[in-house]
Each structure stands twice: as structure tokens, then as C-alpha cells.
Amino acid sequence: MTANNDMTGFAALTKLLMALTVSVASLCTTDLYALGILIILELICAVIMGGGKTLWKGIGALVIFAVILAFIQLIFSTPLFLSLGSAYKMFIMAVSLLILVATTPTQTITASLVKQCRLPYDYAFMITAVLRFVPDLLKESKEVRQAQACRGFHPSKNPVRRIVDYMMILKPMVFKAISRSENMAISLSLRGFADKGKRTFMSSTKLHTSDYTVLLLNLCICVAAVKYF
Amino acid sequence: MLNLKNISFSYAGREKIFDNIDLQIDTSLITAIAGRNGTGKTTLTRLIMGLVKAKAGTVELDGKIISDMPSYTLAKYIGYVFQNPDHQLFASTVYEETAYAPSKLGMNAEQIKKNVSQALADTGLSTKQNFMPQTLSLGDKQRLSIASSLAAAPKLLILDEPTSGQDCRERTVLLRLMRKLNKEGIGIILVTHDMDILAEHADRVVVLADKKIAFNGTPRGLFADTEKTTAFGLELPEAARISNEIGLGLCLTPRELYKKLAERRKSNDSK
Amino acid sequence: MVKDKHYKGSDLRWITITTLLLAIGVILRIISPNVGGISLNWNIVMYSTAILLCRPSLRQGFGIGLVSGIIATMTSKAALPYANLISDPAAAFVCALLAGTHFLDIKIGRVRLEPVLVIFITTFISGGVFVTLTKVILSLPMPLYLYAMMPAVLLVAALGSIAGQLLYFPAAKIFNDDNTLNKKPFILHDINLTVPKGSFFIITGVNGSGKTTLLLSMAGVRPSYFGGFENSSIHIGEFDVLKENPALLNRKIGVVMADYEAQLVTETVDDEIAFSLENTGMAPQDIIKKRNDVLKKTGLENMGKRKVASLSGGQKQRLVIAAVLAMDTPVLVLDEPVAAVDPEGAKEIYSLLYKLNKEYGKTIIVAEHDLKYVLDMKAQMAVIDKAYLKFAGEMDECFKYMYENKVYPEVIPLRWKIRWEMEKNIC
Numbered sequence: 056m057t058a059n060n061d062m063t064g065f066a067a068l069t070k071l072l073m074a075l076t077v078s079v080a081s082l083c084t085t086d087l088y089a090l091g092i093l094i095i096l097e098l099i100c101a102v103i104m105g106g107g108k109t110l111w112k113g114i115g116a117l118v119i120f121a122v123i124l125a126f127i128q129l130i131f132s133t134p135l136f137l138s139l140g141s142a143y144k145m146f147i148m149a150v151s152l153l154i155l156v157a158t159t160p161t162q163t164i165t166a167s168l169v170k171q172c173r174l175p176y177d178y179a180f181m182i183t184a185v186l187r188f189v190p191d192l193l194k195e196s197k198e199v200r201q202a203q204a205c206r207g208f209h210p211s212k213n214p215v216r217r218i219v220d221y222m223m224i225l226k227p228m229v230f231k232a233i234s235r236s237e238n239m240a241i242s243l244s245l246r247g248f249a250d251k252g253k254r255t256f257m258s259s260t261k262l263h264t265s266d267y268t269v270l271l272l273n274l275c276i277c278v279a280a281v282k283y284f
Numbered sequence: 285m286l287n288l289k290n291i292s293f294s295y296a297g298r299e300k301i302f303d304n305i306d307l308q309i310d311t312s313l314i315t316a317i318a319g320r321n322g323t324g325k326t327t328l329t330r331l332i333m334g335l336v337k338a339k340a341g342t343v344e345l346d347g348k349i350i351s352d353m354p355s356y357t358l359a360k361y362i363g364y365v366f367q368n369p370d371h372q373l374f375a376s377t378v379y380e381e382t383a384y385a386p387s388k389l390g391m392n393a394e395q396i397k398k399n400v401s402q403a404l405a406d407t408g409l410s411t412k413q414n415f416m417p418q419t420l421s422l423g424d425k426q427r428l429s430i431a432s433s434l435a436a437a438p439k440l441l442i443l444d445e446p447t448s449g450q451d452c453r454e455r456t457v458l459l460r461l462m463r464k465l466n467k468e469g470i471g472i473i474l475v476t477h478d479m480d481i482l483a484e485h486a487d488r489v490v491v492l493a494d495k496k497i498a499f500n501g502t503p504r505g506l507f508a509d510t511e512k513t514t515a516f517g518l519e520l521p522e523a524a525r526i527s528n529e530i531g532l533g534l535c536l537t538p539r540e541l542y543k544k545l546a547e548r549r550k551s552n553d554s555k
Numbered sequence: 556m557v558k559d560k561h562y563k564g565s566d567l568r569w570i571t572i573t574t575l576l577l578a579i580g581v582i583l584r585i586i587s588p589n590v591g592g593i594s595l596n597w598n599i600v601m602y603s604t605a606i607l608l609c610r611p612s613l614r615q616g617f618g619i620g621l622v623s624g625i626i627a628t629m630t631s632k633a634a635l636p637y638a639n640l641i642s643d644p645a646a647a648f649v650c651a652l653l654a655g656t657h658f659l660d661i662k663i664g665r666v667r668l669e670p671v672l673v674i675f676i677t678t679f680i681s682g683g684v685f686v687t688l689t690k691v692i693l694s695l696p697m698p699l700y701l702y703a704m705m706p707a708v709l710l711v712a713a714l715g716s717i718a719g720q721l722l723y724f725p726a727a728k729i730f731n732d733d734n735t736l737n738k739k740p741f742i743l744h745d746i747n748l749t750v751p752k753g754s755f756f757i758i759t760g761v762n763g764s765g766k767t768t769l770l771l772s773m774a775g776v777r778p779s780y781f782g783g784f785e786n787s788s789i790h791i792g793e794f795d796v797l798k799e800n801p802a803l804l805n806r807k808i809g810v811v812m813a814d815y816e817a818q819l820v821t822e823t824v825d826d827e828i829a830f831s832l833e834n835t836g837m838a839p840q841d842i843i844k845k846r847n848d849v850l851k852k853t854g855l856e857n858m859g860k861r862k863v864a865s866l867s868g869g870q871k872q873r874l875v876i877a878a879v880l881a882m883d884t885p886v887l888v889l890d891e892p893v894a895a896v897d898p899e900g901a902k903e904i905y906s907l908l909y910k911l912n913k914e915y916g917k918t919i920i921v922a923e924h925d926l927k928y929v930l931d932m933k934a935q936m937a938v939i940d941k942a943y944l945k946f947a948g949e950m951d952e953c954f955k956y957m958y959e960n961k962v963y964p965e966v967i968p969l970r971w972k973i974r975w976e977m978e979k980n981i982c
Binding site for chain 3: 078082124128131133137141175177181184186190192196218219225226234238240241242249256257
Binding site for chain 2: 195198199201202203204205206207208209222223226227230231234
């Protein structure tokens, strides 16, 4: 999730296109050197985009995951270079999008999706609104869990039973969401949400010379990596 | 008797909320917990209920240490009613909702039935036992969450801002219920920032300030010292403010105020 | 009956319910128990439930899947984020198809099996597409795919469908009850009410007497739970609320409801104010100016970058007021604005409202039980009892009426009562 301001000046669309280029490139090759170059390219991008702690933590987690993935394949007696190759690919694709979401505010991403990728605004709105409610609902889920514990609720050891027990936490939250959704709908319509057609977006989505430059550079490196190894 | 000994508490990575406090609460009475925002009123009751664990110190109920018990076991002895009933109502009928706690605490069918019908009768919900909890009014929902705690037959009931969001009529009904339960022998701990309710209904009041118990006594003892009350970030109850203004001495409740007014009138008449 | 050309809450309901349920899905992925290391994909259970509740069009269903896919990409460090963007829309599309045609609405005995079947199929498609893409793209070994990944998908689908079956029926009951909660023919009767321009107007009455409905009617809202107007007219100045183009209405009247959480829809304070203004098509530099202005008026200056979730209840309620103020409406309607706010926050909100009324000339209409905050103001007041308007006029006169006729007398402030009774020599 995002926390930081757009400190790099690169447009969301640029990051998205770069992510796609590098991912497609990784699909076009099985050469470990080529994939290695793509990984290095991504890490350089990560540094330039300056994602901060969230980004590097995410990358760290993905490294561990890549190792596990390679290991599992070795267990199923896949050749080493293939195992490593798919671990590399997984890492490249996951990091490419991680850079986008960790270095760009949600509002900017959704504005870009609406203006440049033709996503209808209703859906873009849902994306930002979901992320807004996550922390508040997390607090609420804690309250619910405590309230139920005060009535003797504790999760059972039997795994299937646990899912059924879990309804105790889930149900109050879903019920509340249902009644809240009515007020939310009224409030949205009163705030002009349904007036389609003339909406402005505060977030700037325009591509500048620097955007075109990095896009081109990125593309060249990707093509070269795939072609010459 | 509820006994808190040498309790210190802080949330992870934050400043201390309680610094080595001792507190005795007489569980046959209605005890109100008051204090400014952020002094830890709710944290104190959650500590008693075992929802959060103290860094140091113990909590005892009638001589038994309860601070190492998990909340779901403690539910047998203490009922905790949260501010927002929507955070716990899950069942498809009022009856089922009320029966949850006693069945979870391992009571037998007969006992469950008895407890549930008693709890529903106490809270005035007997006629609504087949309703879906979600379709009740806010006042009914709040009393249902009280009933669902009562069905576990606790000795002590903790109410966290039980009147919030309710209209004046629902509020009166709820406070009357609280007093009735207390008369039947259930101790009440009431967290509130409504000084009118506190003055009228609490036997004792505990004020939290500066990580300590700043006051523990009767409401009259608290409000007699206006300066102290204000220093705690509390207001005088409306009846006390009016009686001070018209020079009647300290009245805590509307009833007392009316009585004093009548006395004054009588003495004026006889003059 | 005035027929439906007006705002209907339910038009947007498929959006709001999906939003809230997907948010729950996100946190459940973090906190829910797992079964032998495999955790349920709650997102799918949640959007399937939303689709079953609202039965949206195929296009909307596809969109819901896309949103879920993007959210999953943004919130989890998935091994193959792109796969979510394909598997979720495909599954949600099928889900909307099944829900829309009621194809699987079958019963065994008295048990309706639609949720368990639909959610099983949806989860299976989503998971199946996801692992198949993963297998192909990362060229994983076949035995891993057949003996580990697919069985896991089946298990997750089975558990998810059980959870969905348990959840759907009570949820549907609430969802539909909401729509027909009041079976009475009318929620309000014969209301004749004039609110003078620039006044501070209080509406009181017990919960359920019709205060909220009255307030929302003023704003031209017809929530799905009330049917419509009969022989009614509502005017704001010359503006005919029930007949004019509803798109113009939010320039006339701003509404603040008690549940502030439901009215805040963006991540930061700045975005929240901008949201209303962006909807009107205002230019960005004007939005910035307006925003600074309303944040200052509501005492939230310097909080623009704060996350909405980090605010206190009182601050959240003030933010809702600020977002409504940004629309520059002459009339402001508030439904129990302090019901969920602590006393300190409540005082701040009332002094803000008072300032907006006195200094900026806004007409303010508030539904309220707790009259201690307004007792010393010069205000007008009306009391509603069981769907009828009993009295409207100066606050003092209204108290007198309520006192003498025993209409909701509990709400009359003690101070007023004593003053009155001493004047009348009753005590």
C-alpha cells in the first residue's frame, strides 16, 4: 500500500508501462544472465523511484519467497537452471508492480487508470475507498473479537470448526457493512458522485520528457537483454 | 470485592497509561469510572476483563487472582457490555444471541434455558425473543447485549458508555435496568463521561488522571470540590450547576434540586 | 406518488456494499485463521456475497472482479500479481452470470443451495485460473500442479463456499429488510414546516419518530427504505426540491449524517475535500483554494496530509462537515452530528455550527436529543412525535409546548424546566 508522496516525479503510467515491459521481457527468455540483468534493472529503478521502507521490506519478502519456490521445484526434481529461472521470473514480475504501488499514492494510480487506461470511474473509486476503510475495519475487527471473547468466544482447535467459529467475528462486521452501505450510498449521491462526465482529477497524470526518456531506456535494456543472451 | 494491586500498563511502544495503581472496587455497588479523554477509562475496564494484560500487578476478584485468566473464562464471573452493540450481535434470533454465552461456558440445557429467560425478562425483551437482533431499535440492541452478558450469570457487569447514541427515553429505561440489576446483587462498573448520569446513579466514583487514581469516593465528595472537579477535566452535573447558581448548596440530582426548592419555598411562605 | 426521477441511494448500493465487503476481505486475509497453512481467499467470498446480494449486470460483475484483482495486487505481495488481474475478473463475471440468471437457485429440502454452489464455482474458477497461469508462466512441474496446487484450490473453494453459505442468508435478510423496514404506509404525515433563511433550526423527537426521514426528504433523498412522496412539495427558496434536476440539488443543501465513517471515502483529509469538488468538475487550482478555506473554517488546517483513519471521532465528523461546506450550499442539514462523538468533540462541533450560522449566514437544521449544547443559542425548534409534526417555532415556545402537552418531555433541559417552573411559581 502507499504511504509516500509522489517524490520521484515519474507518472504512474510510466511506472506501469515499465513494469509491463520488464515482465514481458522476462517471459521471452529463459537465460539466467538475461533475467539477472532484468533484476538488476528493476533494483536500480527501485532505488531511483525511492520507495522507502515499504518497498524494500516487500522486496525482501519476495526474495525469501523466490528461494522457497526454487527449492520446491528442486524437490520435484526439476533441473537447477529451470528452478532458478522460474524463481527469477516470479521475482521480476512481482517486484515490477510492487515498485508502482509502493512509490505512488493510490489517488494517482486510480486517476491514471481512469484517464489513461479508460477504467470507468466507479471502479477506480471502489479501489481507493476499499483502501480507506481497511485500517478502520481492522480496528473494528479487534473490537468485535474482544466483545465476543467477553461472551466466552475462543477459536477451536479443529480447523473446520474454526471457520464456523469465525462467523462470530465475520457476521457482525458484514451486518454493519450492509447497514452502513445505505448511508454511504446516500452520502455519495449527495456529494455529486453520480453526476457523470465532468469530473476533474487533482492528481497529475501527465507524462514529461523524463518519463519518455526512462521508458525508452527501459525498453532498450529489456530488448537488448532478451536479444543478446 | 475487586482488587487491583500495583498495576502498571502501557500499549506497546507508547507512554505509560497506568503507573503502579492500587484500586479497590466494592462489587456490591455501582462504581463509575470517569476522567478526561485518554486517561485510560476503557483501558482500565479492559484490564479487569483480561482483554489487555498489565505489565505488572495483579487483579483479584473476591480473593481469587483473575489477571492471568483469559477473557473467555472470565466471562463466567464478569460481563462486559461494549459501547456499540453492533460489534457483537451475530445470531439470527434474540434468543439464540442470549443463549450463546451460557452454552459456550458449558452450562447444561436446562440452566441455559433458565438463564436466558431470566435475562430476557430482566431486560424487557421476552416478547421479542424470536426477532432478528439487527432489526431492533438501538435501545433494544443495547439491552440485548446486556442480556447476552447476564445469561452467563456474572457477579459483576461492566458497562462502557451504555447510553451513547440513545434518545432520552431509551436512556431512562437503560439506567433503570442498571439499578434493578444492582439491587438483585450484581455489581456494576460504569464507564461514562455524562456527569448527570454519574451523579444520579453511581454510589462511588473513580477518577483517573496523570496515570493514577486521582479520586476514589462518593459523587458528592467529588463534586463538593468544584475546583478539583474542573482540574480533573470534568464538569459539574447540571443539577449541581443550577443549585450553585441559585444558592441552594450542592444538589446532585434533579430530584434533590426540586426537594431543596420546595423546602426553600416552604420556609419563605412561613416567613 | 412522485415517481422516481430522484436520487436513490440504492442506485449506488452495489458500489458501496462491494467496497465495504472487499475491505473486510482484505483484513480477513490478514487476521483470519488458516487451515494447515492454507488461508481462505476471503476476497472471493466477499465479492461473491456482494454479487449475490445486489445481482449486478455482467459488466458490473466483471468490474467488481477487476477491482478485487487490483486490490489484491496492491495489498499483498503475491507471487504473480498479474494473475490476479485475470483470475478475479473472470471469476466475478461468471459469478454475476450465475447470480443474474438464478441458474443455481435450487433447493434440497428446505435449504437453498445457491450461495454454496455459486461461491464454490467462483472460488474454483478464480483459484484454478490463478494456479494454471502460475504453472504455465513459471513452467512449474506438472506433479506439483496436479497433486499440490489443484487440491489446495479445491480445498479453499470448499471452505469458502461453507463460509459463504453461513453468511449469505442472514446478510440477505438484513439487506432486504433494510429496504422494507417500515411497513407502515407513511413514515411522515401532514408535515408543514417552514425554516426561515439564516436560522438555526433544531428538530427533536424520540428515535424512530421520523427525524432522519424528514431531514433526508429536505435534501431530496429517497433512500430505498421509503417509498416516495404523496401530494408533497418541498422548496428551498425558489428551488423545487422534488421537481428540479437533482444534479443541481447538492448546490442548495448539504447533508451530514450521524455515521461519519460511512461518509468518508478517501484515504487522506485533502482527498476527502477534493472528492466532492472533483465531482463537480472544478479546476484543480480552485479546489486547492476552496479546500484551504474550509479546512480553516472547521479547525482542521495543517491536517490535510493526515490519513482519515488516524483522526478522532470528533475530527472525522468535522471533516465530513468540511467536505459538505466545500460545496458552498446555503443550507446545511445535520442528523445527530454528535451522537458518536465524545463531549469535548461535541462542544467543538456545536461551536463550529454556531459560527457557521452567525458568521457565514448558513441556514442550519439539526436533529438532536442532547439539547444542552443548544440551550443558550437563539434557535428555532420543532418536535416530531410518531410521524406527525407537533410544534414548530421559537425554541422557548417549543419547550413550553412540550412541557405542557407532555410531548417527549424527557428531552427538555433541566435548566429550562427549573427556570420555567420558578417563573410560574410551581417550585
